[in-house]
Amino acid sequence: MAERPGIAALLAALGEGQVRLVGGAVRDSLLGHEVADVDVATSLSPYEVMRRCGAAGIRTVPTGITHGTVTALAQGETIEVTTLRADLATDGRHATVAFTDDWREDAARRDFTVNALYFDPGEGRVFDYFGGLDDLAEGRVRFIGEPLQRIAEDHLRILRFFRFTARFGSGVDEAGLAACEARANDLMALSRERIADEWLKLLALPNPAATVRLMLEHGLLRPVLPEIGTEALPALEQLIAAEQAAGIAPEPLRRFAALLPRDPLVAEKVAARLKLSNKARKRLASAATEETPGVPRALAYRIGTDEARDRLLLAGQAEAAASLEGWVPPRLPVGGGDLIRRGLVAGPAVARTLKAIEARWVEEGFPDGERLEQLVDEELAATGAR
Structure with missing residues (x-):
C-alpha cells in the first residue's frame, strides 16, 4: 500500500512516526486481499494535516473535521485521514469525541479486534493492541x-x-x-x-x-425486517447456487427479494421503509413477483436485462440467465412513419399496428430482413391498408 504513489506522497507530507495505516486496509493486506479504501490515523490535529498537505500540494476536504477526519486527494487516491480519538459520550448512534495522542486509546474505541490493526510504514511494523492478529489468523x-x-x-x-x-x-x-x-x-x-x-x-x-x-x-432481523423468516432461507440458498452456476456476480437486491414474500406490494413497502432509491425499489419489487419468467430475451426486452436476470435466477434458471450476459435488447426497426408511408392512415391504428408487429417480432426472436418485412406486410394487410 505504502508503495502506491498517492499514499506515499501523503505519508511523506504528514511525517514519519506521526501516521499509520489502519483498519480494513491493514486487515485486507495481511490476508492477501486487494486493498481498495485506505484509512490513515495520525497524532496530528486535522488542521495540521490540512496545513502539511497544502504545503505538499495535496488537496484536502474537511469531510468530518469536527470528528477529526480530513479527506486527502493525492495522485488519484482518496484517503481518509483521522486524528487519534477517544469517545467522551455515546448514545448508540453518535459519539462525542476528544482528540488524543494515544494510539491504544484510539484502537480501544474501534469495534472489532481485526479492525484495530495499525501499520507504521516507517518502521514496517504492525501494531496490535487487542489480539487482532491472532483473531484474523483463526477467522474470529x-x-x-x-x-x-x-x-x-x-x-x-x-x-x-x-x-x-x-x-x-x-x-x-x-x-x-x-x-x-x-x-x-x-x-x-x-x-x-x-x-x-x-x-x-x-x-x-x-x-x-x-x-x-x-x-x-x-x-x-425481527425488529427491523419482520417480513423475513427462516422459511425464506431455501430460496436464498437456491439463488446463490444459481448465481454461481451461471457465473453471475452477487446482487444484494436480488438476494433481498429471495428472502421476502413473493409479493411486489410487500417489497415496495419494505423498500420504502428502508428509504431505498426509486431505482432500487423498482428492482426489488420486480424481483419479488411470482410471474413465470418465460423466454429470457423476450422478458429482458419487456422489463430490462437486469430485472429479467433477477427473475430467471430466482426461478433457478441459471443457464437462461447466463444467456443474457452481453446481450443488449434491440430496438424495433419499424416506426409509425414507415407504416404511414406504406398506406396506413395516421391515427390510433398506427399505434395498434406497431404494437401488433412488435409483439410478433419479440415472440419470433427479433427477426430482421425478409421475415421482418413479412410481419409488417401481414399486419398492414390485417388493417386493410394493403
Missing part, C-alpha cells in the same frame, strides 16, 4: 472489550458483527452473538438508511446464507 470476529457495552455505544455494530463474520469468520464468536441477540431491539433506534446500507453490504458477500440463517434463528 471479536468485539474489543465488553460486547454489550460496545453495542450500546453504536447499535450498528450488531449488523457489522454479522457482516464481518460472514466475510472473515470461520465460525461465530459466542459472546458477540449473545450480545447481539440481547440487544437486537437497539436496531430500531438506527436510521433506516444505515440499516439498509449494512444489510445490503452483507448480502453482497459471496455466500452470506449461513450468516443470514444465524441472524434469523436468533431473531436479529
Whole structure:
C-alpha cells in the first residue's frame, strides 16, 4: 500500500512516526486481499494535516473535521485521514469525541479486534493492541472489550458483527452473538438508511446464507425486517447456487427479494421503509413477483436485462440467465412513419399496428430482413391498408 504513489506522497507530507495505516486496509493486506479504501490515523490535529498537505500540494476536504477526519486527494487516491480519538459520550448512534495522542486509546474505541490493526510504514511494523492478529489468523470476529457495552455505544455494530463474520469468520464468536441477540431491539433506534446500507453490504458477500440463517434463528432481523423468516432461507440458498452456476456476480437486491414474500406490494413497502432509491425499489419489487419468467430475451426486452436476470435466477434458471450476459435488447426497426408511408392512415391504428408487429417480432426472436418485412406486410394487410 505504502508503495502506491498517492499514499506515499501523503505519508511523506504528514511525517514519519506521526501516521499509520489502519483498519480494513491493514486487515485486507495481511490476508492477501486487494486493498481498495485506505484509512490513515495520525497524532496530528486535522488542521495540521490540512496545513502539511497544502504545503505538499495535496488537496484536502474537511469531510468530518469536527470528528477529526480530513479527506486527502493525492495522485488519484482518496484517503481518509483521522486524528487519534477517544469517545467522551455515546448514545448508540453518535459519539462525542476528544482528540488524543494515544494510539491504544484510539484502537480501544474501534469495534472489532481485526479492525484495530495499525501499520507504521516507517518502521514496517504492525501494531496490535487487542489480539487482532491472532483473531484474523483463526477467522474470529471479536468485539474489543465488553460486547454489550460496545453495542450500546453504536447499535450498528450488531449488523457489522454479522457482516464481518460472514466475510472473515470461520465460525461465530459466542459472546458477540449473545450480545447481539440481547440487544437486537437497539436496531430500531438506527436510521433506516444505515440499516439498509449494512444489510445490503452483507448480502453482497459471496455466500452470506449461513450468516443470514444465524441472524434469523436468533431473531436479529425481527425488529427491523419482520417480513423475513427462516422459511425464506431455501430460496436464498437456491439463488446463490444459481448465481454461481451461471457465473453471475452477487446482487444484494436480488438476494433481498429471495428472502421476502413473493409479493411486489410487500417489497415496495419494505423498500420504502428502508428509504431505498426509486431505482432500487423498482428492482426489488420486480424481483419479488411470482410471474413465470418465460423466454429470457423476450422478458429482458419487456422489463430490462437486469430485472429479467433477477427473475430467471430466482426461478433457478441459471443457464437462461447466463444467456443474457452481453446481450443488449434491440430496438424495433419499424416506426409509425414507415407504416404511414406504406398506406396506413395516421391515427390510433398506427399505434395498434406497431404494437401488433412488435409483439410478433419479440415472440419470433427479433427477426430482421425478409421475415421482418413479412410481419409488417401481414399486419398492414390485417388493417386493410394493403
